Amino acid sequence: MGIDGAPAVREKKIIMLAQERRERLLAEMRREGLEAIVVYGTSWQEAYLRYVSDFGILEADGIAILTADGRCRLFVENAAEAERAQVEAGGVDTRLVRNLAQAVGRELEAVSNQRILAAPRTLLPAWLTASERSFRLEDGTGLLDRLLMEKAPNEIAVMRRAVALADEGYEFFRSAARPGRKQYEVVADVEAFLRRKGSPDNFMIIGSGNADVRGMAPPSERTLKPGDLVTTELTPAIEGYLAQICRTLVLGKATPVQKQAFAIWHEAMEAGIAAVKPGVTAADVARAENDVFRRHGLGEYTTSKYTRVRGHGLGLSTDIKPSLLEDVDIVLRPGMTIIVHPNTYHPEAGYMVLGDVVVVTENGCERLTRTPAQLFEMSA
Amino acid sequence: MRRGLISWSKAELPESALDARVARVQAAMGEAGIDLLAVYTNPARESGVAWFTGFIPYWNQCVMLLPRAGRPTLVAGMTARVRDWIMRNAHVEAVANTTRIGAETGRLIAEKTSGAVVAIADIDNVPGSIVDGIRASAAAVVDGSSLLERARAPADPAELAFAFKAATIGHAALASATADETDAARLVAAIDGEARRLGAEEVFIALAPDLTVNRRLIRLEGTAPLAGAFAARISLAYKGTWVRMVRTFGRDAMLVRDIASAVANFAAAIASLPRIDPLESFATFLIEGCRTTTPLEPLAGTMLDDRRAIAAGTVVTVQATIETNGRAILVGAPVLVGRNGEASSALVAPRFDDAG
Numbered sequence: 001m002g003i004d005g006a007p008a009v010r011e012k013k014i015i016m017l018a019q020e021r022r023e024r025l026l027a028e029m030r031r032e033g034l035e036a037i038v039v040y041g042t043s044w045q046e047a048y049l050r051y052v053s054d055f056g057i058l059e060a061d062g063i064a065i066l067t068a069d070g071r072c073r074l075f076v077e078n079a080a081e082a083e084r085a086q087v088e089a090g091g092v093d094t095r096l097v098r099n100l101a102q103a104v105g106r107e108l109e110a111v112s113n114q115r116i117l118a119a120p121r122t123l124l125p126a127w128l129t130a131s132e133r134s135f136r137l138e139d140g141t142g143l144l145d146r147l148l149m150e151k152a153p154n155e156i157a158v159m160r161r162a163v164a165l166a167d168e169g170y171e172f173f174r175s176a177a178r179p180g181r182k183q184y185e186v187v188a189d190v191e192a193f194l195r196r197k198g199s200p201d202n203f204m205i206i207g208s209g210n211a212d213v214r215g216m217a218p219p220s221e222r223t224l225k226p227g228d229l230v231t232t233e234l235t236p237a238i239e240g241y242l243a244q245i246c247r248t249l250v251l252g253k254a255t256p257v258q259k260q261a262f263a264i265w266h267e268a269m270e271a272g273i274a275a276v277k278p279g280v281t282a283a284d285v286a287r288a289e290n291d292v293f294r295r296h297g298l299g300e301y302t303t304s305k306y307t308r309v310r311g312h313g314l315g316l317s318t319d320i321k322p323s324l325l326e327d328v329d330i331v332l333r334p335g336m337t338i339i340v341h342p343n344t345y346h347p348e349a350g351y352m353v354l355g356d357v358v359v360v361t362e363n364g365c366e367r368l369t370r371t372p373a374q375l376f377e378m379s380a
Numbered sequence: 381m382r383r384g385l386i387s388w389s390k391a392e393l394p395e396s397a398l399d400a401r402v403a404r405v406q407a408a409m410g411e412a413g414i415d416l417l418a419v420y421t422n423p424a425r426e427s428g429v430a431w432f433t434g435f436i437p438y439w440n441q442c443v444m445l446l447p448r449a450g451r452p453t454l455v456a457g458m459t460a461r462v463r464d465w466i467m468r469n470a471h472v473e474a475v476a477n478t479t480r481i482g483a484e485t486g487r488l489i490a491e492k493t494s495g496a497v498v499a500i501a502d503i504d505n506v507p508g509s510i511v512d513g514i515r516a517s518a519a520a521v522v523d524g525s526s527l528l529e530r531a532r533a534p535a536d537p538a539e540l541a542f543a544f545k546a547a548t549i550g551h552a553a554l555a556s557a558t559a560d561e562t563d564a565a566r567l568v569a570a571i572d573g574e575a576r577r578l579g580a581e582e583v584f585i586a587l588a589p590d591l592t593v594n595r596r597l598i599r600l601e602g603t604a605p606l607a608g609a610f611a612a613r614i615s616l617a618y619k620g621t622w623v624r625m626v627r628t629f630g631r632d633a634m635l636v637r638d639i640a641s642a643v644a645n646f647a648a649a650i651a652s653l654p655r656i657d658p659l660e661s662f663a664t665f666l667i668e669g670c671r672t673t674t675p676l677e678p679l680a681g682t683m684l685d686d687r688r689a690i691a692a693g694t695v696v697t698v699q700a701t702i703e704t705n706g707r708a709i710l711v712g713a714p715v716l717v718g719r720n721g722e723a724s725s726a727l728v729a730p731r732f733d734d735a736g
Contacts, residue, residue, distance in 0.1 A: 042423075044422055061424060077678075079681065080624070088599065121509075123507045125506065126504060126506050130508070187576065188576030192569040192573025195565060200601055205438070218382055218438040304459050
């Protein structure tokens with residue numbers, strides 16, 4: 001262990017976890033009679049590439065090809081990424097290429113008469129999906145999504161650590177978010193805290209103000225003021241697994257309006273979590289949350305005009321399936337890790353957030369988040 | 381995904397500067413018979429749309445559609461709730477929010493121009509679902525990469541100012557760390573936090589914790605002890621403009637002198653850019669720059685079989701491994717490539733107080 005509790009770099013079990021994922025995918029490939037899986041990744045859609053290659057891509061794009069014989073080849077077009085991947089992506093043959101799509105295409109020519117799946121199909125470079133190619137890429141997004149959602153026990157163990165770090169991160173956030181500080185300065189402090197803890201990555205958005213604030217965004221120069229509602233979604237990574245926490249902080253004492261509004265958010269989150277169990281759909285969970293808002297006359301604020309989703313899956317990306325929405329019929333299964341967050345706008349209090357991570361168990365779910373589900377107030 | 385400062389400052393990037401860029405490209409479109417230019421963006425390919433509009437997506441993907449006259453439209457993958465944020469941070473005519481970007485872009489093309497010739501920048505690597513949507517509504521689709529590349533060089537004053545700011549942040553962040561640090565996580569935290577506090581949009585730190593064992597710069601998971609000779613690279617963006625800087629840290633006096641010597645050799649070599657032969661005497665070198673939509677695209681170097689042109693008046697980032705007295709010194713800095721026979725020079729010299 002290092003300073004501030006950061007674990008020693010690239011522990012052996014990280015490599016083992018990557019190998020476990022790859023073996024799981026290879027078993028699926030054998031079952032489906034597949035010769036190759038092609039996965040694309042970029043910094044905002046990194047999960048598929050990470051699952052297959054164990055490489056956490058940051059710059060430009062990357063594509064990995066996993067063939068039935070267990071060989072994994074990673075193609076990247078950024079030189080810094082190629083250098084990193086040679087060390088960070090264990091058991092993977094990394095190549096720096098000029099034209100990513102054409103380089104991958106040349107490899108696929110060799111297996112063009114066999115079944116090849118690709119994920120996520122809609123983001124694949126145009127050159128690879130053009131009709132004149134000799135190979136045909138079937139849509140493998142569903143297969144990869146299932147593996148990303150339904151985690152193995154070792155993956156859930158890492159998720160637990162990531163959630164614990166999110167709890168610590170929020171505790172630090174509360175100390176950093178002070179009147180007079182700019183949003184981006186607060187986020188900078190949180191990022192430095194997470195780096196000290198050995199977490200290489202985080203996703204974070206923030207909001208501050210009152211009824212004028214309709215949502216969270218990347219940090220701006222806005223200075224925090226007494227009385228502000230400060231919302232954040234903080235998502236640190238451990239070994240590529242991202243866990244999120246959503247909380248709202250008042251810079252001072254909460255007003256009665258803020259407290260009444262937050263009570264609805266709390267009721268909605270608890271209703272959503274109570275609905276999480278194997279066999280129900282993502283829609284059931286979203287509906288449980290939204291029904292609370294509807295009962296309180298706030299149904300309008302559950303629509304896409306005010307909110308994106310009522311929660312979502314977490315894992316090798318900050319936002320994997322299932323999205324918790326009333327029109328998503330994905331069935332929850334044991335091993336899924338989900339954040340339930342009824343984040344939306346309140347017409348008098350402003351944008352408020354609250355979200356806890358749960359893991360779906362055989363009989364229901366287990367809440368992993370430990371931070372109290374409360375409207376935090378900044379003491380004087 | 382981005383979580384540093386993202387905001388369009390009209391003082392730093394006036395609307396007139398963006399309008400001038402748009403006009404330059406539109407003139408080239410007219411000459412080439414192109415009706416619309418489509419430029420794709422996501423957090424890893426932000427440099428094209430950011431150059432036209434100032435807009436940087438913190439996540440998700442968008443397509444900018446530029447007609448031959450008038451301001452661009454943005455087709456954004458984010459939901460409508462962030463439309464106001466986008467409009468505050470993008471110099472565009474309109475924003476269309478949709479999860480079906482290709483289809484919506486195609487619909488807008490059909491609405492604007494029938495039988496349109498549409499150019500797509502970096503077409504090979506734009507998602508097929510988007511290119512298909514555009515093809516469905518266009519009379520012809522062509523590669524718009526060279527048109528955009530020509531329009532972007534040389535860098536204009538606003539772009540140079542962003543590069544200088546990014547370089548200044550990078551230098552200050554690396555200067556905030558010292559050779560006495562022994563823990564990698566703490567070193568990364570110091571550099572990363574300082575860069576973000578100074579306004580970086582994004583920061584990636586890579587380390588070689590012990591240069592006597594491995595010279596490769598990697599992102600650490602957890603931490604590691606720092607040896608007597610180690611190196612750190614900061615890659616950072618300031619409002620869509622990316623640079624890298626590399627610093628070698630040494631604890632003993634002899635190594636400090638070697639680092640100073642290597643930095644001087646580096647400065648002499650980069651002065652010759654766009655000629656690269658002086659850099660070829662180093663153990664390794666790499667030159668990166670933005671030609672179209674991708675930041676820090678490799679242009680030339682020992683890892684590459686071929687070379688891209690290095691345009692005069694543009695900013696490139698140069699990294700090198702310089703063997704000095706049998707030890708590897710890693711150096712890197714953004715460089716303004718000289719024009720009309722001027723020498724090229726680092727935007728900020730990669731020198732640090734405790735390293736000579």
